[in-house]
Amino acid sequence: MKPWILGLTGGIGSGKSAVAQHFIDLGVHTVDADHAARWVVEPGRPALTKIVERFGDEMLLADGNLNRAALRAKIFQDESERRWLEALLHPLIGQEINDYLAQAESPYAILVSPLLVESGQYHMAQRVLVVDAPEALQVQRTVLRDSTSPEQVEAILKAQANREERLRHAHDILVNDRDLGWLKSEVERLHNFYLTLRGGRES
Incomplete structure (x- = not known):
């Protein structure tokens, strides 16, 4: 069941x-939505690629991880960019949460x-x-x-x-x-x- x-x-x-x-x-079995939000933008994941395509390489730190401060600054100034980001990430985070919850024993x-x-x-x-x-x-x-x-x-x-x-x-x-x-x-x-x-x- x-x-x-x-x-x-x-x-x-x-x-x-x-x-x-x-x-x-x-x-x-527990999943944390904040963790899922971090997982979807890890290096190699499609969301990170899309963020870089849209906002440029300054979205990446030297180690290839997301530069959260740069992204925050970008979307903080522009409501439409924030909405774009939410539209990209929310379904992915939801999917990540679902996949993880589905493993529950x-x-x-x-x-x-x-x-x-x-x-x-x-x-x-x-x-x-x-x-x-x-x-x-x-x-x-x-x-x-x-x-x-x-x-x-x-x-x-x-x-x-x-x-x-x-x-x-x-x-x-x-x-x-x-x-x-x-x-x-x-x-x-x-x-x-x-x-x-x-x-x-x-x-």
């Missing part, structure tokens, strides 16, 4: 990576994506789990993790899908406002519940 797909998302500093890691430790598999809702990737999942945390805690965690300023974190929070929008798509919400031991027990509880589901739905 084909595994069903759980979409896992959460704002910056919500603890979604810790949650994903614990599902992995429990043996759940576990009863369900997880698509981890910070932009699950914004990118429409939630359509690839039968069920959505949102890791949520009080905003003050999100800021505090991210400042500690990235040694960045609270103002920068607040700017990122504003740019990400607002909390309401994310929670509106959630079938399950895990409020991560306690310690790691508690978080692990919550993940285990969800995991045991998910194992009872057929196609991600309660029968």
Whole structure:
């Protein structure tokens, strides 16, 4: 039986990576949309060739990898170029995610994506789990993790899908406002519940 797909998302500093890691430790097959986005532009892949054809050799670093800073600068200035790039990459990223999820041996598999809702990737999942945390805690965690300023974190929070929008798509919400031991027990509880589901739905 084909595994069903759980979409896992959460704002910056919500603890979604810790949650994903614990599902992995429990043996759940997991793919990260951010990793898939990096795989599609690796040297030798068609997407990288197309990017260089369109924007020139300055899109490549000396080692043949994509020069992300140069690409960002290029599409940042020009809305139509950004749309061209999204039209090129989104289907490829979707394909990459699908191929990887299809290899799952576990009863369900997880698509981890910070932009699950914004990118429409939630359509690839039968069920959505949102890791949520009080905003003050999100800021505090991210400042500690990235040694960045609270103002920068607040700017990122504003740019990400607002909390309401994310929670509106959630079938399950895990409020991560306690310690790691508690978080692990919550993940285990969800995991045991998910194992009872057929196609991600309660029968």
